[in-house]
Every structure is written in structure tokens, then in C-alpha cells.
Amino acid sequence: MSTINSTNKNGNTSSNKEWKQLEKPKTGSWTVKGGLAQMLKGGVIMDVVTSEHAKIAEDAGAVAVMALERVPADIRADGGVARMSDPELISGIINSVSIPVMAKCRIGHFVEAQILESLGVDYADESEVLTEADTKHHINKWNFKMPFVCGARNLGEALRRIGEGAAMIRTKGEAGTGDVVQAVSHARSVLGHIQKITIMSEEELMTEAKNIGAPYELLIEIKRSGKLPVVNFAAGGIATPADAALMMQLGVDGVFVGSGIFKSGNPAKRAEAIVKATTHYNDPSILAEVSKGLGEAMVGINVSTIPEDSRLEIRGS
Amino acid sequence: MKLGVLALQGDFKEHVKSFSQLGIDTLEIRNPEELSNLNGLVIPGGESTTITKLIDIYGFRDAILKSVKQGMNIWGTCAGMIVVSKRLTDPYPNPLGLIDIEVSRNWYGSQINSFEVAIPFKELGPKVFPGIFIRAPYISSVDESNKSIKVLARLSDGTPVAIIQKHKNHKILVTSFHPELTDDLRVHQYFVKMTE
Numbered sequence: 001m002s003t004i005n006s007t008n009k010n011g012n013t014s015s016n017k018e019w020k021q022l023e024k025p026k027t028g029s030w031t032v033k034g035g036l037a038q039m040l041k042g043g044v045i046m047d048v049v050t051s052e053h054a055k056i057a058e059d060a061g062a063v064a065v066m067a068l069e070r071v072p073a074d075i076r077a078d079g080g081v082a083r084m085s086d087p088e089l090i091s092g093i094i095n096s097v098s099i100p101v102m103a104k105c106r107i108g109h110f111v112e113a114q115i116l117e118s119l120g121v122d123y124a125d126e127s128e129v130l131t132e133a134d135t136k137h138h139i140n141k142w143n144f145k146m147p148f149v150c151g152a153r154n155l156g157e158a159l160r161r162i163g164e165g166a167a168m169i170r171t172k173g174e175a176g177t178g179d180v181v182q183a184v185s186h187a188r189s190v191l192g193h194i195q196k197i198t199i200m201s202e203e204e205l206m207t208e209a210k211n212i213g214a215p216y217e218l219l220i221e222i223k224r225s226g227k228l229p230v231v232n233f234a235a236g237g238i239a240t241p242a243d244a245a246l247m248m249q250l251g252v253d254g255v256f257v258g259s260g261i262f263k264s265g266n267p268a269k270r271a272e273a274i275v276k277a278t279t280h281y282n283d284p285s286i287l288a289e290v291s292k293g294l295g296e297a298m299v300g301i302n303v304s305t306i307p308e309d310s311r312l313e314i315r316g317s
Numbered sequence: 318m319k320l321g322v323l324a325l326q327g328d329f330k331e332h333v334k335s336f337s338q339l340g341i342d343t344l345e346i347r348n349p350e351e352l353s354n355l356n357g358l359v360i361p362g363g364e365s366t367t368i369t370k371l372i373d374i375y376g377f378r379d380a381i382l383k384s385v386k387q388g389m390n391i392w393g394t395c396a397g398m399i400v401v402s403k404r405l406t407d408p409y410p411n412p413l414g415l416i417d418i419e420v421s422r423n424w425y426g427s428q429i430n431s432f433e434v435a436i437p438f439k440e441l442g443p444k445v446f447p448g449i450f451i452r453a454p455y456i457s458s459v460d461e462s463n464k465s466i467k468v469l470a471r472l473s474d475g476t477p478v479a480i481i482q483k484h485k486n487h488k489i490l491v492t493s494f495h496p497e498l499t500d501d502l503r504v505h506q507y508f509v510k511m512t513e
Contacts (some may be wrong), residue, residue, distance in 0.1 A: 023473070025432035025450075032431040035451040035498055039362050039396070042326040061371065063326065063364040098407065098422060099364055100452065122428035122452070145429045279325050279371055280347065 028145030033167035036100065036122065036147060037231035040064055040168075040254055044244065044275050045233070047071050047258040049089075051096035057261070060271035064100040064122070066256065067093040072129045072176030072312070073259035073298065082130040084112040090119055102149070107316040108134025110143070117146040123168070124148045126161075128315035129175045129258075138316060141165030150316075151235065153186045155193035156212030157317055162230055163215040169228060171252070172313040173236010176259050178300030180237040180246065182313055187234055187250045197222045236313070239264070239298050241277030241291050248281035265295030318513055320357045321346040325371040327363020327396060331497040335505045349380035357390040357512035360397030362451065362495050365422065368396055369410035378413065385415060388486045392508045398491035399454050406457055416482045416489040417460060424455030436478060436494070438470040441503040446470070448478065448494040456480065456493060479504075481511070488512075 043063030048054040054065045069085040070078065084105050094101045100122035105112035107126055112133075116124045126139055128151050141148040142165040151172035152158035158169045171190070173183035193212075197219055200208060205223065209216040221229055234247035235256035244255045257274055264270045273290040280286040308314070320336060322329045324345035336343045343359075344351060352358065358381070360368070372378055385391065393401040393416075402412045404419040412420075425431070431452055435445035456477045461468060463482075470479035470492075479492045488511050496504035 023435055025434040027430060027432045029433055031433055031449055031498070032428075032451060035449055035495065036428050036431065038328040038331065038495075038498060039364065039451055041328055041330070041363070042324070043364060043367055058366060061367045063367050094427075098409075099366055100428065117429065120427040120429065147428065275367065275371075276374070283347075 030167065033147035034230055037149070037168035040100070040233075041231060042279060043254045044271075044278050045102065045254070045256045046261055046271060047256075048093060049262070051092050053262055053267075054093045054097045054101075056268050057271055058097045058099050060268055061275035062099060062271065063254070064102055065093065065097060066102045066104065066125060066258075067121075068104055068129075071259040071262060073178075073263050074176075075129060076176040076301075076312075082106075084109070084115065084130070087115060087119055090116070090121065094120060104130055105139075106130045106133040108132060108137050108139060110139045113139050113141075113144060113146070113148075117144055121146060126150050126166075126316075128172055128312050132315050138164050141167075149233070151313070152190065153182075153313055153317075154189045154212070155197075156214045158190055158228065158232075159212075159214035159218045162218060162228075166230065168231050168233065170233040170235040170256055171247075173234070173238070174303045174306070175236045175312050176301075177237050177303050177306070178239040178260060178263075178298040179303045180239070180243045181303050182311075183234050183236045183238060183243075183247060184250065186236075186313075187247060187252055190228070190232065191251045194222055194227060198226045237303070238274075239300065240294075241273045241287060244274045245277045245281035245287050248278060254278065260298055263298035265297075270294050270297075318356045318509075319344070319354055320359070320509070320512065321351065321355045322359045322361060323368070323377075323397075325363075325375070325377075326367045327361040328495070328497060329359075329361045329363075331495075332359050332361050332394075332505075335497050335502055336509075339502055339505055339509065341509060347375075349376050352377075352380050352384045352389070355384060355389050357392070357508060358384070359508070360391065360393040360400050361497065362395040362397065365396040365399040365454075366410050368400055369412070372400070372413075373411075381413060382415075385487055385489075390488045390490070390508070390512045391415060392490040392492075394492050394495055394497060395451065395453060398456075398493055401489060401491060404458075416480065416491055417463060417466060418456050418480060418491070419458035421455045421457045423452050424457070425450065425453055428452055434472065436470050436472065438479065438503075440469055441507065446496070446503065447499045447501055448472075449498050450494050453493050456491075
């Protein structure tokens with residue numbers, strides 16, 4: 001297959017022969033997991049904490065919502081242990097909108113993921129924004145029919161997550177700050193590294209796989225295709241239409257906006273402006289137009305003032 | 318022949334790539350003025366609420382209807398099918414009403430019910446077509462006695478999944494699945510032929 005990578009976990013590629021056998025519908029396959037991420041491309045996924053927020057996000061043109069109990073800015077301010085949201089809240093949000101609903105579980109907390117799957121969540125985010133449940137292992141995402149998105153700061157981390165079964169990757173950024181600097185750094189790191197892989201010789205790939213701790217087969221595939229084998233979004237610190245367009249111009253497929261919308265002065269207007277900016281990311285006159293009169297952006301925290309060991313992005317690697 | 322893919326949101330790049338594998342250049346359409354002189358427009362998979370909202374914000378609704386009247390053909394895949402349909406069983410979004418079918422969004426349930434299945438597609442030859450259905454819409458009503466409408470493919474339970482309607486000077490094709498996510502180019506080829 002050309003556009004969705006159809007390599008399964010054993011590294012086999014599906015052939016026309018398999019299609020002939022596929023007379024009964026098959027669910028939970030790698031193709032359909034990655035397929036939903038393909039449909040989200042060029043779109044904005046918004047963090048919401050209530051059904052009312054979810055409705056505002058849908059009306060503003062969000063392609064999906066991320067259901068959570070507190071936005072990252074509040075998780076950061078409140079401290080304590082951050083966990084999967086109350087299933088009642090998640091179900092309420094699923095029932096209130098027609099667009100896909102995502103929800104977060106803790107890194108390594110496969111039971112929270114099982115619960116999300118049973119609720120009918122469309123995508124799980126195994127997220128560093130919540131407190132880690134396992135400091136050494138991520139969830140074996142191949143065990144689920146529900147697809148997963150995971151955060152990554154660099155190519156090695158992205159490919160380890162894909163190796164574990166993640167069907168979509170996002171930059172980690174530094175959630176809850178409104179400071180885009182880390183999202184930029186992570187996107188540049190992943191996309192720049194892909195460029196380097198494409199010009200490496202075959203002999204170099206095994207050493208590179210060892211050095212960055214990535215599955216060798218995925219590096220071979222990146223060399224062949226010149227891109228990440230799954231859809232790649234930006235997340236963490238995106239607060240303005242210009243931030244969203246910046247990430248799109250850097251080469252990501254779409255954006256997550258967390259605290260940036262519902263921590264701002266006029267959420268509905270800002271949400272719509274970010275949707276427009278993500279479509280017309282290459283048109284400065286439209287970007288200028290949509291950036292006018294949006295009211296207060298979220299106040300924000302300069303990431304450089306957060307001690308390194310207190311940053312969310314270092315969770316899971 | 319000039320083909321375009323509506324590039325407001327969704328997997329438009331996959332369509333562009335499929336056509337380029339057939340040796341055909343397509344335009345990514347982001348502004349209504351770019352529709353002029355197009356012979357065919359693809360409305361891709363994506364989120365139908367988002368695509369419809371952007372269609373209305375940027376003045377595409379009238380522009381598409383006008384181009385269709387002048388002979389532009391359209392192919393809608395999944396969300397694109399929702400956008401061009403006549404009626405939805407949901408209260409929103411507001412479709413363009415270009416093909417006489419009624420569609421139910423997300424009929425199969427949430428993402429874990431998304432599926433792959435082989436589809437017999439007679440017009441494309443004896444080989445089955447790889448059907449990828451992502452939170453797929455369901456064609457809940459189609460008037461098959463209408464001679465301008467032809468069901469091109471069905472699932473084994475009889476559900477229509479590909480339909481063409483021939484109007485006086487243009488044709489509208491819809492598929493509830495995603496040929497652009499496969500390396501099988503036959504539906505893209507079909508659209509090119511019907512547009513030529």
C-alpha cells in the first residue's frame with residue numbers, strides 16, 4: 001500500500017492476496033487505525049472538559065475533541081496525581097458531539113486504556129500530561145482495537161511508540177504553558193532526522209537504529225518513503241493562529257490545541273481562528289485577518305522558567 | 318482536462334498522490350476562484366462538519382454549485398460523500414444536495430467499528446476492490462428506479478457503497494470508502510474516464 005503504511009507488527013506487508021481473503025469485515029487493523037488519523041489531517045483537535053466545551057469546539061470546526069477533566073494548564077497549577085477522566089464525563093462528551101472523541105490515559109496504564117476502549121473512545125492518547133503509571137514501559141498498543149496517539153520529542157522516541165503500536169504521533173511540546181518553543185524543537189528534531197535517514201546508506205541504518213533506540217525495520221521504511229509511517233501532529237504550547245500555522249509550515253499534518261482555547265478570553269472565536277489558520281497556513285493575508293481581535297490569549301508560562309525536571313515532556317521516553 | 322482536490326481539510330494529499338501515480342497533475346483547491354475551468358473536483362475524506370463549515374466560511378457553496386451547473390464533475394469519498402449528498406439523517410452539517418441519496422453519518426459506530434472488507438466492483442473488472450471504511454457514512458436511501466442513478470458497488474448485505482448519478486451535463490460519483498488510502502488506482506482511473 002502506498003499511503004497508509006500497512007506493515008503489521010511482524011513487519012509483513014499486506015498484499016492483494018490478503019484482500020481476496022477479506023470477505024468478512026476486519027476491524028481494529030493497522031490500516032483502519034491509521035486511517036482515522038489520515039482523516040484528521042489538516043485539522044485541529046481541541047482539549048475540552050465539558051460537553052458544552054465539546055459543542056463549542058465542534059461548532060468552531062474542530063476535527064476531534066480530547067476529553068479530559070482539567071486542561072493541562074490547570075493540571076500544572078493544581079499539582080498532585082493526574083489520571084484518566086471520569087468515564088461519565090467522557091461518555092457525556094461522546095454523546096454530545098458527532099466528531100471523533102479522544103481521551104487520555106496515563107503512560108503504561110493499560111487498564112485505563114481498556115476502560116477507554118470499552119467506552120467507545122475513538123482514539124486514546126497515552127499522555128505525558130497525566131502522571132506516569134509506569135516509568136519503564138509504555139502500553140502494548142497492539143493489544144487494542146482502539147488506536148493510540150503518543151507524544152515524542154525526537155525520532156527515536158516516535159519510532160519506539162510506533163513499534164509499540166501507536167498509529168499516530170504528536171510532538172510533546174510543553175503542555176499547559178502557551179509557549180510553542182518545545183513543539184517547534186520537537187517537530188524540527190523529528191522532521192530533520194527523517195531527512196537525514198533518507199540520505200543514509202543501507203549500512204548505516206542498523207547503527208542508527210542502535211544509536212537512537214528505534215526499530216530497524218521502521219528506519220528502512222523511512223529511508224524508502226521519506227516520511228514517518230504514521231500521521232504526525234503538533235501539540236503542546238500552541239495558543240494562537242500563528243502558532244498553528246507555524247507548526248503546519250514546519251511540516252506537521254495538523255495540530256492539537258490544549259489550554260490555548262478555553263484558557264483564552266473568547267474561546268469560540270479563537271477556536272475558529274485556529275481552524276482557519278490550519279487550513280490556510282500558507283496564506284499570510286488570511287492569517288492576519290483571522291488573528292485580529294481575538295481577545296486575551298492564555299497568559300502563558302515561559303518554558304525556560306520551568307526547571308527541567310519539572311517539565312511534562314520528560315515523562316516517558 | 319483539469320482536476321482539483323478540495324484541500325480545506327482531510328486526506329487531500331492522498332488523492333493528489335493517487336492521481337499523480339496515474340500521471341495526472343491535480344490542483345489543491347483552497348479558494349473558490351480556483352474552481353474555474355475545473356473539469357472534475359474531488360471532495361476528500363476528512364471531518365464532514367469541518368469541511369462543510371470551511372466551505373461556507375470561504376464562499377465555496379455557491380461557487381461549487383455554479384461550477385457543477387457549468388459541467389464540473391464531482392467525486393466525494395466518505396466525508397466528501399456526506400458533503401455532496403441531498404439529505405442527511407442528522408440535523409447537521411448542511412449538505413450541497415448534488416446527488417439524490419440520503420446519508421447517515423457514523424452509522425457503524427465509533428472507531429473500533431471501522432473496518433476493511435473486499436468489495437466486488439463490476440465496472441472495475443473481476444478483481445475485488447480493497448474497501449477501507451473509517452467511521453463510515455451509510456447510504457440510508459437511494460431511489461434505484463431513477464434511471465440517472467446507478468449503484469456501482471455493494472457490501473455483501475446489499476448496502477450500496479458506490480453510486481454515480483448522471484445529470485444533464487455533469488456526473489456525481491460517491492464512495493463511502495477510501496480508495497485514496499490504498500494502492501489500487503482503479504476508482505481514480507474511473508473518475509478520470511468519466512470526466513474526460
